[in-house]
Structure formats: structure tokens, C-alpha cells
Amino acid sequence: MTREDLTPADGQRDSIHEQASQWFFRLRERPGDPGLLAQFERWKGDDPAKEACYLELLLLWDELERLAPDSDKRAPPAVERAGPPAATRTGHRRGLAALLSLAMLCLLAWLLPARYWLPAADYATGVGETRVVELADGSRLHLNGRSAVTVDFDSAERRLRLLYGEAFFEVARDAARPFRVAARDTTTEAIGTAFNIRITDGRVDTTLTEGRVRVHLPDRAPQPLHAGQRLSWTGDHSVRVSDGPGHYLPAWKQGLLALDRQPLAEVVELLNRHYRPMIRVVDPALWQTPVSGTLPLDDLPTLLAMLERSLAVRHSAIGEQLLLLHR
Amino acid sequence: MSTNFYQRALLASDLTGDDDGAGSASEAQQVPSLDALYQQHRPALLSHLQRMVKDPHIAEELLHDTFIRLSRMPALSSIRQPKSFLLKVASNLALDHLRQCQRQPDSGGEEELAEQASSEPGQLDLLLQERRQRRLREAIDQLPPRARETLLLVRYRELTLREAAQELGISQTMVEKHLKNALQKCRAVLQSDMQ
Numbered sequence: 082m083t084r085e086d087l088t089p090a091d092g093q094r095d096s097i098h099e100q101a102s103q104w105f106f107r108l109r110e111r112p113g114d115p116g117l118l119a120q121f122e123r124w125k126g127d128d129p130a131k132e133a134c135y136l137e138l139l140l141l142w143d144e145l146e147r148l149a150p151d152s153d154k155r156a157p158p159a160v161e162r163a164g165p166p167a168a169t170r171t172g173h174r175r176g177l178a179a180l181l182s183l184a185m186l187c188l189l190a191w192l193l194p195a196r197y198w199l200p201a202a203d204y205a206t207g208v209g210e211t212r213v214v215e216l217a218d219g220s221r222l223h224l225n226g227r228s229a230v231t232v233d234f235d236s237a238e239r240r241l242r243l244l245y246g247e248a249f250f251e252v253a254r255d256a257a258r259p260f261r262v263a264a265r266d267t268t269t270e271a272i273g274t275a276f277n278i279r280i281t282d283g284r285v286d287t288t289l290t291e292g293r294v295r296v297h298l299p300d301r302a303p304q305p306l307h308a309g310q311r312l313s314w315t316g317d318h319s320v321r322v323s324d325g326p327g328h329y330l331p332a333w334k335q336g337l338l339a340l341d342r343q344p345l346a347e348v349v350e351l352l353n354r355h356y357r358p359m360i361r362v363v364d365p366a367l368w369q370t371p372v373s374g375t376l377p378l379d380d381l382p383t384l385l386a387m388l389e390r391s392l393a394v395r396h397s398a399i400g401e402q403l404l405l406l407h408r
Numbered sequence: 409m410s411t412n413f414y415q416r417a418l419l420a421s422d423l424t425g426d427d428d429g430a431g432s433a434s435e436a437q438q439v440p441s442l443d444a445l446y447q448q449h450r451p452a453l454l455s456h457l458q459r460m461v462k463d464p465h466i467a468e469e470l471l472h473d474t475f476i477r478l479s480r481m482p483a484l485s486s487i488r489q490p491k492s493f494l495l496k497v498a499s500n501l502a503l504d505h506l507r508q509c510q511r512q513p514d515s516g517g518e519e520e521l522a523e524q525a526s527s528e529p530g531q532l533d534l535l536l537q538e539r540r541q542r543r544l545r546e547a548i549d550q551l552p553p554r555a556r557e558t559l560l561l562v563r564y565r566e567l568t569l570r571e572a573a574q575e576l577g578i579s580q581t582m583v584e585k586h587l588k589n590a591l592q593k594c595r596a597v598l599q600s601d602m603q
Contacts, residue, residue, distance in 0.1 A: 098595065102588045108482035110569055122486050129489070136493045139481050141594060143497060145563050147504065148545050359472070363479050365566045399475045400446045402468075407479065 100124065101134040105142070202229035202244055209355050209379075211333070219253035220260065225279075225333050226354035226378075234258075246354060247279035249331050252292070267314050268297040276306075277331040281347055285314045288331065336379045342371040345392070349406070356381055358398065364407040367394060441485035446475055449491060453498050460502040460530060470505060474498040503537045506530055540598060547597040551590050558586040 104121050111117055125131045206212050206224045214222040217234055224230065228246020232239075236258070241250075243264040252260045252271045260271045264278045264285045274292025278285065287296055288311040295303040296312050298320065306312055306322070313321045332339035338351055346368040349360050355378040362368060370392060377383050388394045388406065397405045453474065457467035474497055478484060487493065548556060554576075562572045562583070569587075573580040 098592065099588065102591050103584070105482070106569060106584050106587060112482045118483055118486060121483055125486065132487060132489065135483075136487065136490075137595070138591065139484075140493070140496060141591060141598075142563070143477060143481070144500065144540070144544065145548075145559075145594070147500075147541055148548065361472070361476055363476050397442065397479070399443055399472075399479075400450060403472045403475065405476065405479050 097131055097134045098138070101131065101138050104135065105138050201231065203232045205229035205244075206246070208353070208357055216253075218255055218258070221251040223249040223251070223331075223334060225249075225331075228354070243278050243280060245280055247277065247331075247333065249275070249277040249290075249334060251275045265314075266299050270295045270297065270303075281350055283316050283347075287312045287314075290331075332375065333378060336377065338376045338378055340372050340374060340376065342373050344368060345370040345372055345394070345406075348372045348376070352376070352378070352384070355379065356384075356404075358400075358402045358404045360404045360406060362406045367392075367406065367408065370394075442475065442479055445478070445484065445490060445494070449494050452491065453494060456495055457498055457502055460499065461505055466505065467502075470498065470501050473501050477501070499533070500537065503530075503534055506534060507538075539601070543597050543601050544594055547594045548590070551593060555586040555590045555593075558583055559590040562587060 104124065108114075108117060108121060125135065204212065204214050204222065204224055206226055206228050208227050210226055212224045214224070216222055216232060216239075218239060220239070222230060222232075222241075225247035228248055229244040230248055231242045231244065233241070239255070239258050239260045241260075241262045243262060248262075250260070250262060250271070252274050254272065256272060260274075262269045262271075262278060264280055264287075267285050267287070269276060269278060269287050271292065271294040274294055275290040276292075276294055277288045277290070279288075287294070287306065289306040289308055291308050293308075294306050296306060296314075297303050298314060299318070301320070304312060304320065304322065309324060311323050313323070315321075338348070340348060345362055349362055352360055372392065374387075374391065376387060385396050385404075389396070393408065394406050395408065397407070399405060450471065454467055454471055457470050458464055461467055461470065474494070477497055478494070484490065548559065551559065558572060558576060561567055561575060562569065567575065569580050569583045573583045576583065
């Protein structure tokens with residue numbers, strides 16, 4: 082093709098596209114720079130063609146995310162990912178597809194009131210709601226926000242299942258009927274005792290306050306716990322037992338969230354059991370940021386101020402239902 | 409209760425905006441503009457999404473996801489005619505969702521999709537989007553190795569150009585050149601496909 086074959090309009094368009102991509106990368110590098118933005122606006126002027134080229138580029142960049150090969154992506158937690166999936170059609174990615182459907186289910190779980198989708202939870206709480214229930218045997222069940230439990234007592238055992246969320250159990254002594262709480266594929270068995278179980282995206286944490294429990298895990302010998310100990314069971318089937326404070330009372334019972342180097346993505350999952358608007362971390366670089374310390378579960382402005390001060394995490398309210406965290 | 413929280417949150421964000429330095433004040437400006445976009449276009453986007461996914465809860469969630477995506481896009485506040493662009497971003501997310509729904513009962517894939525194409529109106533858009541994605545994937549596969557590597561690094565790991573330059577051991581100018589090259593190739597492939 083010779084130069085003459087190219088109509089002037091085409092050539093001009095191409096150069097606009099090139100300029101647009103240059104602007105895009107510059108602005109992406111320094112999104113908060115007012116001077117740069119002003120220069121960009123001067124370049125764009127009133128020209129709808131320039132604006133269209135820039136938007137076409139944004140769209141292309143957005144679409145590229147859908148093609149992400151699994152290995153090149155940081156895996157964010159399912160709840161965070163529930164919205165923008167990046168699945169592909171090829172057969173060997175069925176696993177990813179399954180994972181994404183799971184994410185979709187999680188999303189549904191978030192959206193629909195519990196009664197629509199749960200296998201008949203006996204006790205459930207919504208976002209920001211906590212509840213104490215006295216059970217038939219005198220045991221007390223403390224439900225954290227957005228949590229659900231089924232209860233099934235008979236003459237041989239007291240069987241409960243934590244469907245999702247977090248609960249603290251104060252078990253009445255009854256040597257003849259063991260008290261068993263299932264959470265995902267774990268079962269915690271107690272005689273007279275108090276313990277807390279929390280389900281998060283990648284983990285089940287069982288923390289013992291007093292007495293003793295045995296935690297049954299698939300393909301393993303039962304794991305005994307002493308008071309104050311916490312057992313973490315992750316999706317890749319690894320177990321970690323750590324020592325907490327001697328007499329553990331779950332912080333959520335006091336309207337607090339106690340954290341020890343937990344990734345921000347996970348922290349936000351826990352916060353969303355208590356807060357409206359829903360909080361989302363939009364900046365992937367922040368997902369793994371470790372958070373330590375104590376955050377309030379009933380005071381949004383303080384929470385946001387703390388995040389901003391200690392992690393340099395900013396927030397933006399989008400409408401009334403969404404709060405974005407970013408750098 | 410939640411409105412009260414929200415108002416206090418707004419108040420807090422005003423306060424923090426005030427006592428921040430000059431550099432971050434600009435970022436605080438960027439935020440209200442996204443909120444302004446939300447306020448202005450929410451009804452149109454929501455009804456569009458509801459038509460596509462036929463479920464108000466899911467439409468609302470997709471609207472959130474739309475704005476999460478938008479929050480990562482620079483200089484949107486400078487756009488004079490953003491509406492059709494916003495609709496497009498939202499539609500893409502809705503199509504992603506519809507595709508997932510179809511995949512749930514482990515279906516046979518494209519042949520089946522094509523069969524359904526006539527019965528449901530959204531199907532045509534789905535097929536078009538998939539075709540675009542296939543073309544894009546091919547375009548990326550055919551990039552020179554260095555350009556491809558750079559694109560993957562910057563796009564999927566969300567690195568800045570500076571970070572990518574460090575990781576690849578090349579100059580920032582070179583990173584930008586690779587990226588511009590990669591995007592032009594992608595664009596060219598999509599355009600030739602349309603004709």
C-alpha cells in the first residue's frame with residue numbers, strides 16, 4: 082500500500098487513536114493529577130472524534146480483562162469477584178467456570194434474603210443484625226451479622242450447622258448428648274464449653290473460649306483444642322493452630338473486629354456483615370494489604386477514618402449503597 | 409439507619425477531603441464526579457440492566473460492578489457524552505452474567521448457544537461479544553512476545569508503567585511503546601472483523 086492509497090481521513094483517525102492511547106497511559110499513571118487532566122481536556126477540546134477514540138480505548142482495556150489467563154491474574158476472593166468475571170470458553174478452564182458459578186452463588190446469597198435460598202435455616206441474621214438465642218438444652222447461640230444456623234437435637238446428639246457467617250456457642254453441659262457444630266467440611270464437637278466459629282471465603286476458624294473441643298476434619302485425626310486456641314482450616318486442606326488470649330471472648334460480641342495481619346479483602350468481607358452501604362475494594366493492589374488492630378463494627382465514619390489513617394486507603398461513596406476503597 | 413450511616417460517611421469524606429494535601433485533594437475531586445455520573449445515569453443504566461437480566465437484585469449488583477469498573481478508568485469526568493459508553497460497560501457485565509447463567513447447567517457450548525440465538529434477543533449480543541473476545545484473544549496470541557508479556561503484566565496485574573518497566577528491565581518509554589503497539593493490533597483486529 083502506498084501513501085497515496087491512504088485517505089487523509091484514515092491517517093488522521095489513526096493518529097488520533099495513537100494520541101488517545103498515549104493520553105490513556107499517562108492518565109492511568111497519574112490519575113489524580115489535575116494539571117495532566119487539564120492538558121488532556123485541552124487536547125480533547127470539542128472534538129467528538131477524539132472523545133470517541135479515548136472511550137473506545139477505555140472499552141478495549143476493560144474488555145481485555147475478560148481474557149485474563151488464570152495464571153496471570155491475582156485471585157481475589159469470590160465475593161469481591163462476584164461481579165466482573167473473566168471466564169473463557171475453553172474446556173480446560175471448566176474449573177474456573179465452576180469457581181465463577183460458585184462466585185455467582187455467593188453473589189446470589191448476598192442479594193437474596195436468606196429465606197429464599199437456604200436449606201431452612203432455623204436462625205438467621207441480616208447485615209448489621211446480631212442475635213442471641215436460648216436453645217432447648219439451655220445452650221446459648223450468639224449469631225453475628227449475616228449468619229445462619231440450623232439446629233437439630235435428638236436424644237443421642239445435639240447437632241447444629243453453621244451455614245454461613247459466624248456464631249459463638251455457649252454449650253450447656255450434657256455428657257450424654259455431644260454438642261456438634263458442622264461448618265463446611267469441619268465438625269467441632271464439645272461437651273460443656275464455649276467456642277466461636279467463623280466461615281469466610283477461604284477458611285473456617287474455630288476458637289475455643291473455655292472447656293475443650295475436638296475438631297473433626299476430613300481425612301485427619303480429630304484435633305483437640307485448649308481454651309484460647311484457634312484452629313484455621315483453609316480450602317487447600319491445611320490446618321493451623323495458634324494460641325490466642327487465655328480467655329477468649331469474640332470481639333464481635335463487643336461490636337469490634339479484632340484483626341491480626343488479615344488481608345484487606347477478607348476484612349471487607351467481615352465488615353460487610355455489619356455495614357450498609359456495601360464496601361468494595363476496587364484497587365487490586367490493596368487486596369492483600371495486611372490489616373492489624375481493632376475496627377468498630379457499628380460506626381462507619383470512625384471505621385473509614387481509621388482505614389484512611391492507618392492504611393492510606395481512601396473511600397468514595399457511590400450513591401447510597403456502595404462504598405469504594407482505593408488508594 | 410443506613411441513610412444515617414451514609415450521611416455520616418459523606419460528612420467524614422468531606423472532612424478528610426478538607427484537611428488533605430494538594431495532591432490528594434484532586435483525587436477527592438475525581439470522586440464526586442463519579443458519584444455525579446451515578447446520580448445522573450443510575451435510572452437509565454438500571455432499567456437497561458433489568459431488561460437484560462430480568463432481575464432487579466442482580467441488575468442492582470451489576471450496576472455496582474459497573475461503577476467499580478468505571479472507578480478504575482481515568483479522566484471520565486472530562487467526557488461530555490458518557491451515556492452510551494456507560495451503557496456499553498454495563499451491558500458487557502450483564503452479558504458476562506448471562507453467560508455464567510447459561511454455563512451453570514454445564515451446557516454444550518457454542519452450538520447450543522447458536523441454537524438459542526433465534527429464541528432470545530440477548531443471545532445475539534452474547535454471540536457478538538464472544539466473537540469479539542475470540543478475536544481479541546487471537547490478536548494477543550499473535551503479538552510479539554515482549555509486547556504480549558508487557559500487556560499481560562500491566563493489564564492483569566494492574567501494574568503501573570513504572571512498575572512494569574522495573575519488572576521487565578526495560579525503559580518506561582519502551583513499555584509504553586509495547587502497550588500502544590499491542591492495543592493498536594487489538595483494535596485493528598476488531599475493526600477488520602466488523603467489516
